[in-house]
Amino acid sequence: xxxxxxxxxxxxxxVELIDPTGQTVAEAAHELPDDAALLxxxxxxxxxxxxxDQAGALARQGRLxxxxxxxxxxxxxxxxxxxxxxxxxxxxTYRDTAAVVIRGVDVAEAFLPLxxxxxxxxxxxxxxxxxxxxxxxxxxxxxxxxxxxxxxxGEPTVALALCGDGATSEGDFHEALNFAAVFRAPVVFLVQxxxxxxxxxxxxxxxxxxxxxxxxxxxxxGERVDGNDVAALxxxxxxxxxxxRAGEGPQLVEAHTYRMQPHTNADDSRRYxxxxxxxxxxxxxxxARLETWLRQHDLLDDAxxxxxxxxxxxxxxxxxxxxxxxxxxxxxxxxxxxxxxxxPQLVEQAAVVADELSREDEH
Amino acid sequence: MTSTATTGTxxxxxxxxxxxxxxxxxxxxxxxxxxxVFGEDVGALGGVFRITDGLTAEFxxxxxxxxxxxxxxxxxxxxxxxxxxxxPVVEMQFDAFAYPAFEQITSHVAKMRNRTxxxxxxxxxxxxxxxxxxxxxxxxxDSSEAYYAHTPGLHVVTPANAADAxxxxxxxxxxxxxxxxxxxxKLYWTKEEVDLGAELPGIGRAMVRREGxxxxxxxxxxxxxxxxxxxxxxxxxxxxxQVVDLRSIVPFDDETVCAAVRSTGRAVVVAEAPGFxxxxxxxxxxxxxxxxxxxxxxxxRAVGFDIPFPAPKLEHVQLPxxxxxxxxxxxxxxDLS
Numbered sequence: 001x002x003x004x005x006x007x008x009x010x011x012x013x014x015v016e017l018i019d020p021t022g023q024t025v026a027e028a029a030h031e032l033p034d035d036a037a038l039l040x041x042x043x044x045x046x047x048x049x050x051x052x053d054q055a056g057a058l059a060r061q062g063r064l065x066x067x068x069x070x071x072x073x074x075x076x077x078x079x080x081x082x083x084x085x086x087x088x089x090x091x092x093t094y095r096d097t098a099a100v101v102i103r104g105v106d107v108a109e110a111f112l113p114l115x116x117x118x119x120x121x122x123x124x125x126x127x128x129x130x131x132x133x134x135x136x137x138x139x140x141x142x143x144x145x146x147x148x149x150x151x152x153x154g155e156p157t158v159a160l161a162l163c164g165d166g167a168t169s170e171g172d173f174h175e176a177l178n179f180a181a182v183f184r185a186p187v188v189f190l191v192q193x194x195x196x197x198x199x200x201x202x203x204x205x206x207x208x209x210x211x212x213x214x215x216x217x218x219x220x221x222g223e224r225v226d227g228n229d230v231a232a233l234x235x236x237x238x239x240x241x242x243x244x245r246a247g248e249g250p251q252l253v254e255a256h257t258y259r260m261q262p263h264t265n266a267d268d269s270r271r272y273x274x275x276x277x278x279x280x281x282x283x284x285x286x287x288a289r290l291e292t293w294l295r296q297h298d299l300l301d302d303a304x305x306x307x308x309x310x311x312x313x314x315x316x317x318x319x320x321x322x323x324x325x326x327x328x329x330x331x332x333x334x335x336x337x338x339x340x341x342x343x344p345q346l347v348e349q350a351a352v353v354a355d356e357l358s359r360e361d362e363h
Numbered sequence: 364m365t366s367t368a369t370t371g372t373x374x375x376x377x378x379x380x381x382x383x384x385x386x387x388x389x390x391x392x393x394x395x396x397x398x399x400v401f402g403e404d405v406g407a408l409g410g411v412f413r414i415t416d417g418l419t420a421e422f423x424x425x426x427x428x429x430x431x432x433x434x435x436x437x438x439x440x441x442x443x444x445x446x447x448x449x450x451p452v453v454e455m456q457f458d459a460f461a462y463p464a465f466e467q468i469t470s471h472v473a474k475m476r477n478r479t480x481x482x483x484x485x486x487x488x489x490x491x492x493x494x495x496x497x498x499x500x501x502x503x504x505d506s507s508e509a510y511y512a513h514t515p516g517l518h519v520v521t522p523a524n525a526a527d528a529x530x531x532x533x534x535x536x537x538x539x540x541x542x543x544x545x546x547x548x549k550l551y552w553t554k555e556e557v558d559l560g561a562e563l564p565g566i567g568r569a570m571v572r573r574e575g576x577x578x579x580x581x582x583x584x585x586x587x588x589x590x591x592x593x594x595x596x597x598x599x600x601x602x603x604x605q606v607v608d609l610r611s612i613v614p615f616d617d618e619t620v621c622a623a624v625r626s627t628g629r630a631v632v633v634a635e636a637p638g639f640x641x642x643x644x645x646x647x648x649x650x651x652x653x654x655x656x657x658x659x660x661x662x663x664r665a666v667g668f669d670i671p672f673p674a675p676k677l678e679h680v681q682l683p684x685x686x687x688x689x690x691x692x693x694x695x696x697x698d699l700s
Contacts, residue, residue, distance in 0.1 A: 145443020
């Protein structure tokens with residue numbers, strides 16, 4: 001199937017509906033989300049920021065083994081969770097824990113890998129959230145498969161697959177776009193272009209006009225959006241999800257955002273970027289602009305803000321309590337899930353471990 | 364090929380391994396709507412080896428379909444479909460052409476169940492035509508089984524005859540775990556009398572293909588006919604060789620293999636793959652660890668050399684044949700017994 005190039009090209013500039021100062025951008029092509037959606041998004045942003053702050057603190061205290069923060073990218077986190085219906089699947093990366101929690105995954109389950117206890121902590125089928133992907137772009141193909149299976153059965157499921165700018169250089173990114181297009185799979189790809197793949201800047205990943213343009217070669221429409229404007233994200237992603245649900249195939253959305261913190265707490269970002277660059281992005285903060293806009297439109301007052309903040313504080317308190325627990329599984333579990341039924345060899349090896357541990361206990 | 368069945372069943376029809384595999388796919392697809400077959404050229408063409416012949420015509424192109432030419436994409440999409448209620452059976456066109464899918468296979472197919480503490484199982488089959496003996500060009504003759512056997516979370520199965528091809532593929536498709544199903548392509552066209560209704564052991568069980576008392580040949584896939592032929596030649600020379608066909612590399616049937624080796628006290632492992640760090644090495648280690656006091660001689664290997672697979676005119680140098688097997692048997696310290 002061929003498509004008109006104009007239908008594939010992203011807009012000349014990223015879609016922005018609320019500017020960094022909190023003013024509505026005159027935009028003919030897109031409508032603002034309704035008030036309720038924006039209020040829900042503001043609560044989500046507050047929650048996501050609080051998750052990042054709390055998890056960062058727990059990592060510094062050694063309560064978490066590691067935390068890749070999405071500070072600065074909360075608008076993407078919130079929009080990714082908010083545009084999903086119950087039937088939809090989310091395919092998150094390691095940096096998308098905030099989106100995972102906002103989607104509904106319990107914090108104790110979501111943070112199990114960050115505690116170093118197991119590689120994933122929740123039942124993906126229960127939440128329709130795939131395990132957070134640590135390799136880059138591999139999960140995009142899984143999203144295509146989940147979506148294609150749903151489509152074959154005539155189900156309304158759409159898969160929303162997240163990745164970063166670095167992942168667009170991986171082969172699986174390209175294979176996923178191509179497979180999704182050829183099979184017209186209901187998938188929306190959201191690239192959170194936070195400008196850095198650990199230390200490597202975007203310029204070393206790609207010289208394409210934008211990452212959204214990468215869809216053109218596969219016949220996948222691309223769109224660019226201000227990734228710190230949750231209103232624009234909700235509108236653009238919402239339209240892409242609706243389009244996929246209607247059977248019109250996949251879409252690629254590139255969100256321009258910024259990783260305000262190092263790659264993880266183990267990274268030193270001063271080795272590869274300047275403080276004034278980071279300071280420039282503070283002016284584009286996703287929370288501040290929506291708060292300004294909501295107050296100007298009389299949708300948020302101090303009391304409402306206090307209530308939203310209190311909810312986020314409550315979640316943070318729960319994180320402190322839950323993540324103080326020792327969640328380490330029994331060592332025997334290491335042998336329990338390799339196969340549906342352990343092989344005779346694994347049964348023997350589990351017995352060896354049990355024996356080793358019993359002798360440790362004696363010492 | 365010499366006789367392959369010791370089950371005592373009388374063959375009801377003549378089938379090639381390729382036809383038996385096709386039959387298994389057809390039966391599984393008819394029984395279960397969630398079984399889907401896809402890969403490169405598997406649709407209208409029926410696969411380059413015709414294993415999927417007629418499936419699109421019979422079941423429609425949503426059940427058996429061609430994909431873009433990208434192996435990581437094929438396996439990655441299969442992972443997602445298996446996560447969402449399907450039982451994908453994907454075809455990698457040739458052994459070495461599966462390598463682009465290596466990350467998907469080793470990092471996701473193999474690990475999803477463990478990663479999710481049992482919440483997500485991936486009932487999928489990755490069919491890989493493998494090994495040499497067909498005069499194939501480069502990248503068409505690799506024995507890649509060790510890569511998969513080394514990866515916890517995968518079952519690795521390889522039939523050596525038509526009846527097993529049918530039985531084991533049916534079992535692989537029905538399995539809740541991912542199965543790497545390695546098809547010895549040089550045996551695709553071997554015709555045999557088979558009874559597809561016969562009861563055969565499933566995945567994880569080896570079978571004794573030929574009884575013998577002097578030494579045990581342990582083989583799998585394309586090397587089983589070689590081992591049987593070597594046993595036939597040895598018999599004419601007055602030496603009685605037992606032949607064990609692994610059928611399943613993972614899970615490994617220590618019980619059957621060790622019982623066989625203990626009964627003869629001598630063993631040779633026969634395999635096409637380069638011997639260094641191979642499945643054959645693992646078999647030698649396991650047998651030595653478990654049967655040491657029954658052994659009259661070190662366990663030997665008749666395997667491929669540690670070289671890239673040669674071009675067609677030299678492949679006979681690489682492939683272990685009857686002579687290499689019998690030379691290894693000759694080295695089993697007969698003068699000491």
